[in-house]
Amino acid sequence: MLHSYSYPALGVALVCCLAVGCGDSASQPSASERPVQKVTVMAAEETSVTDYVELVGRLAADKSVNIQSRVSGFLRSTHFEDGQRVKEGDLLFTIEPDEYDAIYNQALAQIDVAQAKLDVAEKTFGRSKELLANNAVSREEYDQDQATVAEAQAQLKAANADAARVKLDVGYTKITSPITGRVDRALLDDGNYVTGGFVGGTHLTTVVSDQPIKAVVNIDENVRLRVMRRQREMGGDGFKEANTLADLKIPCYLQLQDENDFPHEGVLDYAEIKIDQQTGTSQLRGLFPNKDGLLKPGMFVRVKIPVSDPHDAILIHDTAVGTDQATNFVYVVNSENKVEHRTVTLGDRKGNQRVVLSGIKPNESVVVAGLQLIQPGMTVDPTPQAK
Structure with missing residues (x-):
């Protein structure tokens, strides 16, 4: 079926459409009339920096000693409060000494017995000398008396040695701290029996030295x-390996979990002499004074160590760096206030700044806020950000 239309009606509709279209075009501002996008910029700063590497690890005591008794007996008394600081030689525990005192007195008596036997033997031998000169005693009896003196002398030595050993045991009933540090809690109450000896002895407590x-x-x-090659470059032809790592006095810096910076300064004092074949790593150790006692063994830490000498580098703010897949870039505002896209190569992080190895020059204006609102070639209104 064919439909018929009213040409006058179609004309009216066409006029209306044209009127609406013309109205939309007229309402849109031209590019020159659009407001210029405002951005915040900072000048790329050239300054002297040192490259660092950050490593993670744990704190360990400078010295840690498990306290055990060398002699067995009942624990008479404990002479410290759990967790207190102690000095080398401070008394920690006392084992009942009565039995050891008695054994020592017995050993001293044995010295007297041996000395008396030696006196008798020497007098008898002296008479034998006189009698032998007058042929009043046989050579056999003379030799026997001489041997008796030697035997008595040996017995006296043995008695003195035994007394010295027992005297040590008496001293061992007083257990002192071998180092200066902080003592842990007592693991045994007074009155309990303590097993002595180097193997299987009762563990009484631990003393830890944490300063440094x-x-x-x-x-x-x-x-x-990288570090070792840099040392050799610095040494030149006259490079000679140091006796110890501590001799180089290489600084290192430590950060705790709740810290934003690395406020604790120390020195590297040891590097493991071999590389672990499984992990490709080796142990490195830093020593920190810890005068305020904040650092405790077992804490998780980050350690920053230098891997270069001070050198000039360009720094920009972290927020200036954009990422396009695996490429880092920044927006630079040139002298005509137009945006330029620059691919950059980044180096180490310095707080909230990044080292730029290539891509920009010192004092160029880098956009640090508003990156998502601009594109290369745009004219912008840059506002310097206060440092």
Whole structure:
């Protein structure tokens, strides 16, 4: 079926459409009339920096000693409060000494017995000498008396040695701290029996020295090579390996879990002499004074160590860096206030700034806020950000 239309009606509709279209076009501003996008910029700063590598690890006591008794007996008394600081030689425990005192007195008596026997033997031998000169005694009897003196002398030596050993046992009933540090809790109450000896002896407590304290971290083989090669470059033809790592006085810096910076300064004092074949790492150790006692053995820490000499570098704010897949870039505002896209190569992080190895020059204006609102070629209104 064919439909018929009214041409006048179609004309009216066409006029209306044209009127609406013309109205929309007229309402849109031209590019020159659009407001210029405002952005915040900071000048790329050239300054002297040192490259660092950050490693993770744990704190360890400078010294840690498990306290055991060398002699067996009942624990008479404990002479410290759990957790207190002690000095080398401070009395920690006393084992009942009565039995050992008695044995010592017995040993002293044996010395007197041996001395008396020696006196008799020497007098008898003296008479034998006189009688032998007058042929009043046989050579056999003379030799026998001489041997009796030697035997008595040996018995006196043995008695003195036994007394000295027992005297040590008497001294061992007083257990003192072998180091200066902080003593842990007592693991046994007074009155309990203590088993002495080097193997299987009763563990009584632990004394830990944490001033200074050690930070033990694992360092990657590549990073270690970088540090060692740099040392050789600095030494030149006259390079000679130091006797110990501590001799180099290489600084290192430590950060606890609740800290934003690395406020604790120490020195590297040991590097493991071999590389673990499974992990490709080796242990590195730093020593920190810990004068305020904040650092405790077992704490998780980050340690920052230098891997270069101070050198000039360009720094920009973290927020200026954009990422396009695996590429880092920044937006630079040129002298005509137009946006330029720059691909950059980044180096180490310095707080909230990044080192730029290539891509920008010192003092160029880098966009630090509003990156998502701009694109290369745009004209912008840059506002410097206060430092």
